[in-house]
Amino acid sequence: MLILFDAYGTLLDWHRGMTEALEEEGLARGDAARLASEIRDVQIRLAWHAALTETYRDFDRLTREAVAHVLAGQLGEEAVERVARAQDRLPLFPDVTESLDGLRGARLALLSNGTLRSLQAALSRHGLLFTFDHVVSVDPARTYKPARRAYQHALQVLKVEKRDVLYVSGNDWDAAAAEHFGFRACHLRRSEGHPFPYVRAPRLAVRSAADLPALVSSLQTS
Numbered sequence: 001m002l003i004l005f006d007a008y009g010t011l012l013d014w015h016r017g018m019t020e021a022l023e024e025e026g027l028a029r030g031d032a033a034r035l036a037s038e039i040r041d042v043q044i045r046l047a048w049h050a051a052l053t054e055t056y057r058d059f060d061r062l063t064r065e066a067v068a069h070v071l072a073g074q075l076g077e078e079a080v081e082r083v084a085r086a087q088d089r090l091p092l093f094p095d096v097t098e099s100l101d102g103l104r105g106a107r108l109a110l111l112s113n114g115t116l117r118s119l120q121a122a123l124s125r126h127g128l129l130f131t132f133d134h135v136v137s138v139d140p141a142r143t144y145k146p147a148r149r150a151y152q153h154a155l156q157v158l159k160v161e162k163r164d165v166l167y168v169s170g171n172d173w174d175a176a177a178a179e180h181f182g183f184r185a186c187h188l189r190r191s192e193g194h195p196f197p198y199v200r201a202p203r204l205a206v207r208s209a210a211d212l213p214a215l216v217s218s219l220q221t222s
Contacts, residue, residue: 001106001165001166002108002160002166003106003107004108004111004158004165004168005167006111006145006167006168006169007114008112008113008171009170009171011092011128012090012092012093013091015033015036015037017086017087017090018039018086018087019036020032020091021083024082025082025083039066039067039070039071040066042065042069043062046062046065047059047062048144050062050143058115059114059115059118060087060117067084087122089121089122093190095208095209099209099213100131102210103212108131108132109135109154110134110135110136111136111138111145111150111154112135113144113150114137120135136153138150145174145178146174146176148177151181152181162182163184165184166186167179167183168186168212169186169188172189172202175187176196176200178202179200184203185204186202186205186206186212188212189207190207190208
């Protein structure tokens with residue numbers, strides 16, 4: 001079994017990292033948290049639009065566009081660039097280290113909408129770059145998750161069959177799309193909330209990344 005992780009919102013805490021970056025620019029914490037959520041929403045909308053219309057720009061550029069759009073009139077160009085580059089130094093979720101320690105010896109990989117440069121920078125900061133057998137960016141496929149071509153690109157790079165993949169994402173739309181593609185998907189559902197009625201919802205869910213080693217062990221023995 002190959003365990004294939006998403007990055008942003010799964011291993012890397014995008015919202016906390018961007019909130020802290022905005023606080024460093026002088027914004028109050030409440031305002032920073034609200035703006036970070038708005039930036040993330042715009043970033044995802046731009047990525048989905050790019051995938052659907054085949055107007056691909058890499059994720060670093062999309063992030064700068066989202067930051068500039070949300071912060072227009074509030075921060076200058078240099079500050080916008082600093083906030084956008086915070087994506088290179090995002091913190092880990094607190095449950096990630098325990099999870100990866102418990103998965104030692106398993107075959108691990110990562111599939112992200114992020115650029116390889118940004119992913120490598122963020123993982124290297126936490127000493128995790130070589131924890132994964134492969135770090136796969138959608139960049140060569142010139143599309144974004146949840147497009148099927150993004151997941152197909154991972155299969156081609158990793159040289160595995162769909163049935164051999166456990167896909168883990170903290171983003172419900174990503175986990176549902178991976179399940180629909182044919183992966184066995186697990187939604188890392190850290191927060192409360194009623195799941196959306198996706199046509200094919202992820203068949204597995206955990207509340208903490210620390211629960212993944214036990215889940216993987218049960219799947220391997222079932």
